[in-house]
Amino acid sequence: DAGVTQSPTHLIKTRGQHVTLRCSPISGHKSVSWYQQVLGQGPQFIFQYYEKEERGRGNFPDRFSARQFPNYSSELNVNALLLGDSALYLCASSKDWLDYGYTFGSGTRLTVV
Amino acid sequence: AQKVTQAQTEISVVEKEDVTLDCVYETRDTTYYLFWYKQPPSGELVFLIRRNSFDEQNEISGRYSWNFQKSTSSFNFTITASQVVDSAVYFCALVSPNFGNEKLTFGTGTRLTIIP
Numbered sequence: 064d065a066g067v068t069q070s071p072t073h074l075i076k077t078r079g080q081h082v083t084l085r086c087s088p089i090s091g092h093k094s095v096s097w098y099q100q101v102l103g104q105g106p107q108f109i110f111q112y113y114e115k116e117e118r119g120r121g122n123f124p125d126r127f128s129a130r131q132f133p134n135y136s137s138e139l140n141v142n143a144l145l146l147g148d149s150a151l152y153l154c155a156s157s158k159d160w161l162d163y164g165y166t167f168g169s170g171t172r173l174t175v176v
Numbered sequence: 177a178q179k180v181t182q183a184q185t186e187i188s189v190v191e192k193e194d195v196t197l198d199c200v201y202e203t204r205d206t207t208y209y210l211f212w213y214k215q216p217p218s219g220e221l222v223f224l225i226r227r228n229s230f231d232e233q234n235e236i237s238g239r240y241s242w243n244f245q246k247s248t249s250s251f252n253f254t255i256t257a258s259q260v261v262d263s264a265v266y267f268c269a270l271v272s273p274n275f276g277n278e279k280l281t282f283g284t285g286t287r288l289t290i291i292p
Contacts, residue, residue, distance in 0.1 A: 098280070105267055106221070106280070119279055121279060155221075155280075160278065161273060163211075163271055164223075164226070166223065167223075170219045
């Protein structure tokens with residue numbers, strides 16, 4: 064069975080641009096969470112989605128948004144990119160909203176120049 | 177508020193030595209879950225263990241063991257007879273069921289280097 068799939072694996076963007084990151088959860092998993100990991104730090108929670116609805120939001124500006132599709136895949140969008148948005152963006156899936164059996168993908172490494 | 181502290185930023189040990197990674201957590205909730213993840217250079221977070229707050233039994237899985245002590249709010253991780261493949265960054269994390277914000281709170285990680 065395929066694990067959590069994230070695309071692209073690497074991305075370079077210019078300040079002010081917009082970026083879309085994608086995540087496909089494990090088959091059968093209905094919940095997707097997004098985390099930002101700045102170099103040298105632990106991952107920070109951005110969003111959790113379950114059944115296409117936002118179930119949790121971390122302390123991130125409104126430039127960050129996300130959505131979940133009927134097939135449970137998800138997109139993370141970041142507008143007006145700043146240098147500080149450079150990070151590894153990790154997606155995690157779990158079977159249900161309150162299931163803490165998270166499986167993480169390998170992440171998308173975003174560099175903003 | 178929840179917090180996870182991993183005071184050891186980097187640890188280096190010679191292969192076959194035992195090593196313990198420390199984790200101290202803070203939460204006001206009585207129900208919570210604690211995790212350990214391994215992050216190799218590829219970036220993926222690899223799940224190692226999950227414990228709930230009502231189960232203080234220590235656990236052993238092969239060369240890995242975990243010591244959960246609620247009295248000191250600690251959840252330490254020991255690798256016995258370390259191997260080069262154990263080199264990675266290890267994260268301790270905490271989640272409290274909150275019906276609205278089921279987020280993992282991570283520590284800052286401990287970079288473990290096993291010297292051949």
